Amino acid sequence: xxxxxxxxxxxxxxxxxxxxxxxxxxxxxxxxxxxxxxxxxxxxxxxxxxxxxxxxxxxxxxxxxxxxxxxxxxxxxxxxxxxxxxxxxxxxxxxxxxxxxxxxxxxxxxxxxxxxxxxxxxxxxxxxxxxxxxxxxxxxxxxxxxxxxxxxxxxxxxxxxxxxxxxxxxxxxxxxxxxxxxxxxxxxxxxxxxxxxxxxxxxxxxxxxxxxxxxxxxxxxxxxxxxxxxxxxxxxxxxxxxxxxxxxxxxxxxxxxxxxxxxxxxxxxxxxxxxxxxxxxxxxxxxxxxxxxxxxxxxxxxxxxxxxxxxxxxxxxxxxxxxxxxxxxx
Numbered sequence: 343x344x345x346x347x348x349x350x351x352x353x354x355x356x357x358x359x360x361x362x363x364x365x366x367x368x369x370x371x372x373x374x375x376x377x378x379x380x381x382x383x384x385x386x387x388x389x390x391x392x393x394x395x396x397x398x399x400x401x402x403x404x405x406x407x408x409x410x411x412x413x414x415x416x417x418x419x420x421x422x423x424x425x426x427x428x429x430x431x432x433x434x435x436x437x438x439x440x441x442x443x444x445x446x447x448x449x450x451x452x453x454x455x456x457x458x459x460x461x462x463x464x465x466x467x468x469x470x471x472x473x474x475x476x477x478x479x480x481x482x483x484x485x486x487x488x489x490x491x492x493x494x495x496x497x498x499x500x501x502x503x504x505x506x507x508x509x510x511x512x513x514x515x516x517x518x519x520x521x522x523x524x525x526x527x528x529x530x531x532x533x534x535x536x537x538x539x540x541x542x543x544x545x546x547x548x549x550x551x552x553x554x555x556x557x558x559x560x561x562x563x564x565x566x567x568x569x570x571x572x573x574x575x576x577x578x579x580x581x582x583x584x585x586x587x588x589x590x591x592x593x594x595x596x597x598x599x600x601x602x603x604x605x606x607x608x609x610x611x612x613x614x615x616x617x618x619x620x621x622x623x624x625x626x627x628x629x630x631x632x633x634x635x636x637x638x639x640x641x642x643x644x645x646x647x648x649x650x651x652x653x654x655x656x657x658x659x660x661x662x663x664x665x666x667x668x669x670x671x672x
Contacts, residue, residue, distance in 0.1 A: 344426060344427075344432075344504045344527060344528050344529070345424040345425065345426045345432065345461070345503055345504065345505075345527050345529075345532055346425050346426055346427070346464055346527065346529045346531060346532070347393075347424075347425040347464070347465075347527075347529065347531045347532060348422055348423065348424060348425070348480050348483070348531070348532055349395060349423045349424070349425040349462050349464070349465060350395035350396065350397055350423045351394075351395065351396050351397065351419055351421070351422060351423070351480070351563065352397045352399065352419070352420050352421035352422075352423065352460075353396055353397065353398050353399070353417070353418070353419055353420065354398075354399050354400065354408050354411045354412050354415075354417065354418065354420045355398060355399070355400050355412060355417035355418075356400055356412055356417060357385075357400050358385045358386060358387045358398040358399055358400040359385060359387060359400075361387075361398055361400075361417065362387040362389055362398050364632070365389055365396070366389070367580055367581070368577055368580045368581060368582040369391070369476060369477065369565075369577055369580075369582065369640070370391060370474075370475060370476045370477070370576070370577075371389040371390065371391045371394075371396065372389065372390060372391065373387065373388065373389060373390075374388040374389060374390045374395070376388070378397070383401050383402070383403040383406050384399055384400070384401050384406070384408060385399070385400045385401065385402075386398065386399050391475050391476070391477045392475055392477050392478040392479055393478065393479040393480070394477055394478075394479060394480050394565060399420075400412070411456060414456065414556050415456060415555050415556050415557075415559060415637070416554070416555065416633055416634065416635040416637055416638070417633050417638060418457075418555065418559055418560060418637060418638045419457055419483075419559065419560035419563070419638070420456070420457060420458065421450070421457070421458045421459070421460050422453065422457065422458075422459055422460070422483065422560075423460045423462045424459055424460065424461055424462065424503070424532065425462055425463065425464045425465065426461055426462075426463075426464065427463075427464060429449045429461035429462055429463060430449065430461075432449070432461040433446070433449045433451065433461050435502065435504070436451050436459075436461075436502040436503065437451070439498075439501040439502040440498075440501070440502065441498070441502045444458055448460065449461040449462065451502075454485050454487060454495065454558040454559060454560075455487075455555075455556075455557040455558030455559050456556075456557065456559065457485070457558070457559050457560055459503075476567055476572070476573040476576055476577065477565045477566065477567050477573065477642075478565075478566050478567060478568055479531075479565075479566045480563060480564070480565060480566070481533065481564040481565065481566040481641075481643045481645070482524075482533035482534065482535055482564045482643075483533070483534050483535070483560055483562075483563055483564070484534075484535040484537065484560065484561045484562045484563075484564065484641075485534055485535065485536050485537065485558065485559065485560055485561065486537050486538070486548050486551045486552055486555070486558060486559060486561045487536060487537070487538050487558045488538065488539075488552055488557070488558060489538050489539050489540065489541040490538070491538060491558070492521055492522075492523055492536055492537075492538035493523075495523075495536045495538075495558075496523045496525055496536060499525040499534060499536075500525065503525075503527070504527070504528065505525040505526055505527050505528075505532070505534070506525065506526060506528070507523055507524065507525050508524050508525065508526045508533075508650060509522075509523070509524040509650050510522055510523040510524065512540075514540075514543070515546070516544075517543055517544035518539075518540075518543050518544050518545070518546030518547075519539075519540035519542075519543040519546075520537055520538065520539050520540060520546070520548050521537070521538050521540060522535060522536060522537045522538075523535075523536045524536070524650070530649075537561070539552070550636075551637055554635040554636070554637050555635065555637040559637070560638065561637070561638065561639075562628070562638065562639045562640060562641050563640055563641070564626075564640075564641040564642075564643045565640060565641065565642055565643070566642075566643050566644070566645065567642055567643070567644050568644065569644065570604070570612075570614060570625045570626075570627065570642055570643070570644035571604060571608055571612060571614070573642055573644075574612045574613075574614065574627055574642065575612070577629075577642075582629055583629065583630040584612075584613055584627050584628065584629050584630060585613065585627070585628045585629075585630055586613050587613045587614075587615060589610065591615070592606055592609060592610040595609070595616065599616065599617070599618055599623070602616050602623060603622075603623050603625075603646045604616070604625060609625070612627065613627060614626065614627045615627065617648075618648055619648050619649065619650045621647040621648050621649045621650075622645070622646045622647015622648045623645075623646045623647060623648055624643060624644065624645045624646070624648035625643065625644040625645075625646070626641060626642070626643045626644075627641070627642050628640075628641050629641070629642070
C-alpha cells in the first residue's frame, strides 16, 4: 500500500494556457497527447517531460473552487498525486493515522495547508523520452510549514504516508534561521523537504512565503536532469532567469570538496551549486520566480551518485532566495 511515485502535480494558476506556454518555451515541456476533457468553467492543460506530469488548471469564474484557490494563494501546487499499488488501502491507512479525508471517492486527503494529496494507481508503463528532453523526473518537493509544525508534518508523513525521515538541518543565515526535515518513500522516488521558520530570529524568506502564500504550501519543485550544464544553458537561451551565486562560493570549492565532476569554471559560469554526500555529488540551481507573489519557483538538479542533500546547498538556497527577496524589495 506504500506510495511509490508522484504521478503528476496539479497546479492552479490565473491562466493555464499562458503558464503552459511559458513552461513549454523555457523548459521544453510539451503538451501531453491525452489532454483533459472539457469541463465547464475550467481551462486545463496537461504537460509532460520525462516522467514529470503537470496538470495546469485555471478558471475565469470568480466563485469557482480553482479561482478561489488562486485568489487565496496565487499560482501554485494544489494537489500532489501519489502513485501506489492500492489507492484505497493507502487512503484507509492515512485515515487511520489521523489524515483528514477530503474526498473518499477521489482518494483525496488534506496535506499541507491547502495543498492536498491524492492517492492514484501506478502508471501502466514507464514514460518513453521524446528525444532532446532537458528534464527526466521530479526529484523532490519543498514544502514550507508554519513555525512549530515541522515535527508534526514529519510525523504525518511517517505515519499516514509510510515515509521515513532521511535528513534534517537547522540553518542560520545572519539574523534569520530555519529548520528542515527531509522525508522519503521506501521506493526513494517521493521526497519532501519540509521547512519551518525560526520565529525567535528575524523574519526571513520562509516567513514571507507563509504570509504571501497564505499558509503552508509548496515553495518549489526540483526537476532532475542528466546534464545540468546543458539544461541551464538551453533554458537561459530561451529566456529563463536563474538566481546568481556569489563568486566567493566557488573560490573555496576545491578546498571543501576536492575535484568536482563538473569543472568549477563551468559551475561558476552557470551559477550552479555543488555539494556531496557519501554516495557522490549533486548539482543544483534555482530559477528566479516569475510569480507576482514570489511564492513558487523551479529548481534543476543533477545527481552524480548523491542520494540525499548536501548540507551546504540548503544554506546556499536560503541565501540565494534571500538575495532575490531583498532585490525585489528595493
